[in-house]
Amino acid sequence: MGFRIRLPKGLAFLNVLIIALLALFLSGCASDDPQNALTPVGPVGRAEAGLFTTIYWIAVVVFVIVEALLLYTVIRFRRRPGNDGMPAQTHGNTALELTWTIIPCLILVGIAVPTLTTIASASSIPNTPDTLKVTVVGHQWWWEFDYPSQGVVTADELHVPVGTKVAVTIKSADVIHSFWIPKLGGKMQAIPNQVNQDWFEADQTGTYDGQCYQLCGTSHANMRFRVVVQSQADFQKWLADQKTVPPQPPASAAEVAKGYQVFTTGPCVGCHTVQGTDAKAKVGPDLTHFGSRTTIAGAIMENTPQNLATWLHDPPAVKPGSLMPNYHLTDDQVNALVAYLESLK
Ligand code: HEC
Ligand SMILES: [Cu+2]
Known part of the structure; x- marks a missing residue:
C-alpha cells in the first residue's frame, strides 16, 4: 500500500511562493554589500563571522538529522488500514533519554568554547603604543569622532590607518545609540553616562559603512557614518590637515x-x-x-x-x-x- 501525501492546491502555491521569496531574499546577500558582516575585512569581524558560520553549520547538521528521524518515524510508523488499535505505549527508555540529554549538552559545550574565546578576544581592548585611540560620541542623529592624543575632532567620517588596532571609547550625548561597522567588527552600545570600550582593525584600505544599531528616535535610520581606512602615510597627512586650522576669516573670494x-x-x-x-x-x-x-x-x-x-x-x-x-x-x-x-x- 503506497504512502501518498496530497497537498491542497493552495498549499502547493504557498510553497512556490515561499521558495520564490527565499530566493529573492538570499539574492540580496551579494558579497559586495557594503554592510555585509559575513564578508569581514579585519580580525575582529573575521572572528565573529567565523563563530557565526561554525554555529550555523552545527545547527544545519542538527536540523537535518532531527528532521530525517522525524520524517522516517512519521512514514515508517504511520497508521495502516486494518490496524485501528492503539499502538504499544512506551514509557521511559533510559538509553534514549540519556542519549538525547547528553548529545545536546555536548553540542552546547562545543559551541561554548569558541563563543567564549571569541568574546574574550573581542573584548580585550588593545593597549600597545601603536594602538590608535578614538572616542566616539553618539548624538541624535550623527556621530562625533575625537582623537584625544592628536587633538582632532570630526564628524560623519572616522579615518583610521590600515593594519592598525583601533581602540574605541564609546559614549552618548543624549539617548542610547549603538556603534556598528558591519565589515570590521561587533556592535557596542553608546549609553549616556557610561563609557564602553571596543576595538577593531581593518586589513584593507577602503571606505566601510557604519550604522547606528539602536532605535534612537525619528532619524535613527539616518544616523550613519563612514570608516575611511587609509595607508599610514595618507592617514598622517589627513591628521596633519585636520590639526591645521584654516585661516579665519578665510583670505579668499x-x-x-x-x-x-x-x-x-x-x-x-x-x-x-x-x-x-x-x-x-x-x-x-x-x-x-x-x-x-x-x-x-x-x-x-x-x-x-x-x-x-x-x-x-x-x-x-x-x-x-x-x-x-x-x-x-x-x-x-x-x-x-x-x-x-x-x-x-
Ligand atoms: C540649535 C543648534 C544648531 C544651530 C543653531 C545650527 N546648527 Fe547646524 N547642526 C546642528 C546639528 C544638531 C547638526 C547635526 C544634524 C544631524 O546630522 O542630525 C547640524 C549639522 C550641520 C551641518 C552638517 C555637518 C556635518 O558634518 O554633517 C552643517 C554644515 C551645519 N549644521 C551648518 C550650520 C549653519 C551654517 C548654521 C547657521 C545658519 C547652523 N548649522 C546652525 C545644530 C545646529
Ligand atoms: Cu542612534
Whole structure:
C-alpha cells in the first residue's frame, strides 16, 4: 500500500511562493554589500563571522538529522488500514533519554568554547603604543569622532590607518545609540553616562559603512557614518590637515568672506565650532574642516555644494526630526554659507 501525501492546491502555491521569496531574499546577500558582516575585512569581524558560520553549520547538521528521524518515524510508523488499535505505549527508555540529554549538552559545550574565546578576544581592548585611540560620541542623529592624543575632532567620517588596532571609547550625548561597522567588527552600545570600550582593525584600505544599531528616535535610520581606512602615510597627512586650522576669516573670494560674516553673526555659533572663530559650541558637528569631509549630516548625503544648500535651506526636511532647525535663510545667505563652509578644508 503506497504512502501518498496530497497537498491542497493552495498549499502547493504557498510553497512556490515561499521558495520564490527565499530566493529573492538570499539574492540580496551579494558579497559586495557594503554592510555585509559575513564578508569581514579585519580580525575582529573575521572572528565573529567565523563563530557565526561554525554555529550555523552545527545547527544545519542538527536540523537535518532531527528532521530525517522525524520524517522516517512519521512514514515508517504511520497508521495502516486494518490496524485501528492503539499502538504499544512506551514509557521511559533510559538509553534514549540519556542519549538525547547528553548529545545536546555536548553540542552546547562545543559551541561554548569558541563563543567564549571569541568574546574574550573581542573584548580585550588593545593597549600597545601603536594602538590608535578614538572616542566616539553618539548624538541624535550623527556621530562625533575625537582623537584625544592628536587633538582632532570630526564628524560623519572616522579615518583610521590600515593594519592598525583601533581602540574605541564609546559614549552618548543624549539617548542610547549603538556603534556598528558591519565589515570590521561587533556592535557596542553608546549609553549616556557610561563609557564602553571596543576595538577593531581593518586589513584593507577602503571606505566601510557604519550604522547606528539602536532605535534612537525619528532619524535613527539616518544616523550613519563612514570608516575611511587609509595607508599610514595618507592617514598622517589627513591628521596633519585636520590639526591645521584654516585661516579665519578665510583670505579668499568675497563670497567666502560674506559666508564667514553670515556664519559668525548668525545662530550657527550657538551650536557649532569652527576653530579660529568665536564659534565654540558643541551641540552640532565641529565644522572646522567641514570642506574636507565627503558626507553631510550623519553620512546621509554626499558633501556637494548643492546638497549642502539643500541642507541649509531646511535641515528637518532632509532629516526628519533634525535638531538643527530651519532658519529660513535667504538664497543669498545660503550661497555665501556654502562657499564659506566648503572652503574649510
Ligand atoms: C540649535 C543648534 C544648531 C544651530 C543653531 C545650527 N546648527 Fe547646524 N547642526 C546642528 C546639528 C544638531 C547638526 C547635526 C544634524 C544631524 O546630522 O542630525 C547640524 C549639522 C550641520 C551641518 C552638517 C555637518 C556635518 O558634518 O554633517 C552643517 C554644515 C551645519 N549644521 C551648518 C550650520 C549653519 C551654517 C548654521 C547657521 C545658519 C547652523 N548649522 C546652525 C545644530 C545646529
Ligand atoms: Cu542612534
